[in-house]
Amino acid sequence: MPNINCIGICTGGGDAPGLNAVIRAAVKSAILKYKWKVIGIPDGFDGLIWPERSHELTLKDVSGILPRGGTILGTTNRGDPFHYKTIENGQEVVRDISDQVIASAKKLGIDAVISIGGDGSMKIALDLFKKGMPIVGVPKTIDNDLSATEVTFGFDTALHTATDAVDKIHTTAESHHRVMVVEVMGRDAGWIALEAGIAGGAHIILIPEIAFSIEKICQHLAAREKYGKRFTIMVVAEGIKLPPEMKQMSRTFAVGNMIGDAIGLMSRKEVRVSVLGHIQRGGSPSPYDRILATRFGVGAVDLIAAGGFGKMVCLQQESIRAVMIADAVGKMKTVDPAGEIVRAARAIGISFGD
Numbered sequence: 024m025p026n027i028n029c030i031g032i033c034t035g036g037g038d039a040p041g042l043n044a045v046i047r048a049a050v051k052s053a054i055l056k057y058k059w060k061v062i063g064i065p066d067g068f069d070g071l072i073w074p075e076r077s078h079e080l081t082l083k084d085v086s087g088i089l090p091r092g093g094t095i096l097g098t099t100n101r102g103d104p105f106h107y108k109t110i111e112n113g114q115e116v117v118r119d120i121s122d123q124v125i126a127s128a129k130k131l132g133i134d135a136v137i138s139i140g141g142d143g144s145m146k147i148a149l150d151l152f153k154k155g156m157p158i159v160g161v162p163k164t165i166d167n168d169l170s171a172t173e174v175t176f177g178f179d180t181a182l183h184t185a186t187d188a189v190d191k192i193h194t195t196a197e198s199h200h201r202v203m204v205v206e207v208m209g210r211d212a213g214w215i216a217l218e219a220g221i222a223g224g225a226h227i228i229l230i231p232e233i234a235f236s237i238e239k240i241c242q243h244l245a246a247r248e249k250y251g252k253r254f255t256i257m258v259v260a261e262g263i264k265l266p267p268e269m270k271q272m273s274r275t276f277a278v279g280n281m282i283g284d285a286i287g288l289m290s291r292k293e294v295r296v297s298v299l300g301h302i303q304r305g306g307s308p309s310p311y312d313r314i315l316a317t318r319f320g321v322g323a324v325d326l327i328a329a330g331g332f333g334k335m336v337c338l339q340q341e342s343i344r345a346v347m348i349a350d351a352v353g354k355m356k357t358v359d360p361a362g363e364i365v366r367a368a369r370a371i372g373i374s375f376g377d
């Protein structure tokens with residue numbers, strides 16, 4: 024068993040509801056179960072470039088943060104210590120400052136680090152581990168696209184937010200006989216679009232994993248009209264791949280707007296677009312995410328106590344387990360186009376535009 028007196032904790036990458044719940048659980052169990060000191064590292068690994076910004080986290084510091092969105096530690100999705108970008112004499116310079124980060128952690132008396140983040144943060148954690156930093160990971164992303172865990176915390180809350188939006192769009196779409204496009208997050212995987220689309224009763228769902236055409240979408244609108252449905256709800260993932268007929272267009276606008284315009288032009292129907300954006304990353308975590316985040320936080324502390332460095336906690340078959348970070352990174356969990364959820368959606372008449 025490693026000799027631990029003090030751990031550091033940081034949050035990296037885009038925020039997700041439940042980060043504070045992980046921090047709270049880790050701090051509480053480290054102090055109450057193991058009598059360790061905990062140091063909060065601000066803004067991902069950036070906090071170790073300026074170690075004086077790090078500070079002790081006490082039980083009092085984490086009191087009341089369970090239902091709070093965001094992260095009390097701050098985060099960044101630009102802070103890779105192996106490729107740290109600065110502007111020097113008006114020029115962008117990229118440096119490897121990982122030695123400085125490791126030295127700062129030692130200077131602060133940190134014996135091990137909990138890194139809470141998505142794929143990018145886990146890659147950094149793995150590289151720091153390879154350089155000798157005792158580190159464990161906690162998987163986070165609203166996109167739910169990390170393969171080593173059945174679910175990431177933050178996804179359930181984002182799904183609730185997106186579903187609530189689709190429900191609200193439903194009533195106005197029906198009243199005005201309009202085609203309503205709702206763009207949701209999902210850079211590489213269509214989980215939020217697929218599940219919010221099903222949960223919100225959408226008629227068309229576009230995801231990065233399934234190629235679609237504007238013509239097929241318009242055919243679906245016409246088919247709905249034939250049986251008396253004059254409105255249509257479409258849920259579109261931000262990461263969809265544009266069909267060949269739209270390939271020459273630049274993605275300077277939200278993709279939902281591009282799809283909305285293309286459908287309006289071809290179908291001559293009235294189309295409105297809502298881009299949900301970062302609203303999906305904010306807000307209070309759902310009970311499911313609070314519980315999962317708490318289990319992950321406690322699991323990460325137990326992993327340190329057991330000397331499981333280089334590992335990441337995960338959920339597998341409803342239990343908290345650990346996998347090597349090396350096996351977890353770089354492998355995306357995407358929607359299976361032939362999978363049961365997609366087949367269930369198709370069975371109830373949902374079109375994927377294909």
Ligand code: F6P
Nearest residue numbers: 037100164165166208209210304
């Ligand atoms: O990875 C999570 C995510 O929410 C993606 O769905 C989205 O593309 C991205 O973060 C947005 O990041 P940013 O906050 O940098 O705009």
